[in-house]
Amino acid sequence: MLNEAFHRRDGALWCEDVPLDALAEAVGTPVYVYSAGRIAANVARLRAAFDPLGAAIHYSLKANANLTLIGLLHGAGLGMDAVSAGEIYRALNAGVAPERIVFAGVGKTPQELAYALDAGIGWFNVESEAELRTLDTLAGQRNVRPHVALRVNPGVEAQTHRHIATGHFGAKFGLPPTEVADILARRADYPHVDLAGLHVHIGSQLARPDETVEAARTAQALAAPYPDVRTLNIGGGFPVAYVGDEGYPGPQAFAAALAPLLGGWQVKIEPGRSIIADAGALLVSVLYVKTQGGQRFVLTDGSMTELIRPALYDAVHPVVPVGNLSGDVSDAVVAGPVCESADVLNRCAPLPDMRSGDRLAVLGTGAYGMVMASNYNMRVRPPEVLVQGAAWRVIRRRETWDDLLALEREADSK
Numbered sequence: 001m002l003n004e005a006f007h008r009r010d011g012a013l014w015c016e017d018v019p020l021d022a023l024a025e026a027v028g029t030p031v032y033v034y035s036a037g038r039i040a041a042n043v044a045r046l047r048a049a050f051d052p053l054g055a056a057i058h059y060s061l062k063a064n065a066n067l068t069l070i071g072l073l074h075g076a077g078l079g080m081d082a083v084s085a086g087e088i089y090r091a092l093n094a095g096v097a098p099e100r101i102v103f104a105g106v107g108k109t110p111q112e113l114a115y116a117l118d119a120g121i122g123w124f125n126v127e128s129e130a131e132l133r134t135l136d137t138l139a140g141q142r143n144v145r146p147h148v149a150l151r152v153n154p155g156v157e158a159q160t161h162r163h164i165a166t167g168h169f170g171a172k173f174g175l176p177p178t179e180v181a182d183i184l185a186r187r188a189d190y191p192h193v194d195l196a197g198l199h200v201h202i203g204s205q206l207a208r209p210d211e212t213v214e215a216a217r218t219a220q221a222l223a224a225p226y227p228d229v230r231t232l233n234i235g236g237g238f239p240v241a242y243v244g245d246e247g248y249p250g251p252q253a254f255a256a257a258l259a260p261l262l263g264g265w266q267v268k269i270e271p272g273r274s275i276i277a278d279a280g281a282l283l284v285s286v287l288y289v290k291t292q293g294g295q296r297f298v299l300t301d302g303s304m305t306e307l308i309r310p311a312l313y314d315a316v317h318p319v320v321p322v323g324n325l326s327g328d329v330s331d332a333v334v335a336g337p338v339c340e341s342a343d344v345l346n347r348c349a350p351l352p353d354m355r356s357g358d359r360l361a362v363l364g365t366g367a368y369g370m371v372m373a374s375n376y377n378m379r380v381r382p383p384e385v386l387v388q389g390a391a392w393r394v395i396r397r398r399e400t401w402d403d404l405l406a407l408e409r410e411a412d413s414k
């Protein structure tokens, strides 16, 4: 997963024009590092693929909601896809105009819906008739009429990890086609919403475009009798090249497969991973090396609390030395200090001889990394650093032990 941003110079790992050993020395580890250049290149690639379809790109905040990164992507002209009032709050704080935000999510609370209506959010992706009823009532009370897209569960099995497949009938997401047809036929029951679109998102890290095309077709057939329902949000899911996924199609292949369907439609997409995953790396330091059961264990100061994807999704992220380490390579289990056997960053990383203090980079961790970080085992969450050319800056500081106490201390004083 090395790319033009994370690359080697004289054998050592750099991000753009910054040597990562020096950056880690200055900030400490574990630390997330993001490349502004790679983010821009990923946005350009998506634009090249989807601009010809007239698609509006809404960056999926769930992938990485750092304020500076939101600002960067907003500056690049992207709208946002939020799945909670917290994400909306962040986006608004980063300067995003509310009408550029779509609000998705299977279980929005009435308070969240009210907040979003009051903020003037552009689109609501609605996932149940009960939610539609609640939204309609709240909108009526406010004398507003928000745009709504019903999320269709098209009943397709996306080829991806079962935890991130969302378009099959066993999943909690969306509404089955029969129910969407029924609601569309009774649109007049909901006079306070402008039910003008349909939404499909069948999963993340999709191995091929076919199922997305099938889902889009299902949605279009449902909208066919209603000429004013011509917005189609096809979600995100465009994959990145983790270990074993190198041959997966890029956004261009998805756009090419969808293009023949989409003439006359207002198209939206909600990519997250394909914008930010390979623009980020988690730097960790080796604490100890030991051999057990015939395996070499490289124990690092980074763990599942910084990056849960290997434990949660069996994700395989490349782990590479940061310094210029030479010598014979053999497989190692790279693991963290957390008291869980699942706390493994990579079960089979080809690495040279490693010693305490050596640093490693876990690549492809810009998406679903920091946003899923936790304080389990009372570990502080790591800082985030943004690299732009030869410059870098901390865009979120490392938490402190006092941060770990703060919310309970505040509760004590009330």
Ligand SMILES: Cc1ncc(COP(=O)(O)O)c(C=O)c1O
Binding pocket: 060, 062, 063, 081, 104, 105, 164, 201, 203, 204, 205, 235, 236, 237, 238, 270, 271, 272, 273, 274, 367
């Ligand atoms: C509704 C919806 N839209 C967009 C996304 C972003 O997906 P990805 O990061 O794979 O592009 C997700 C994530 O699963 C999602 O649930």
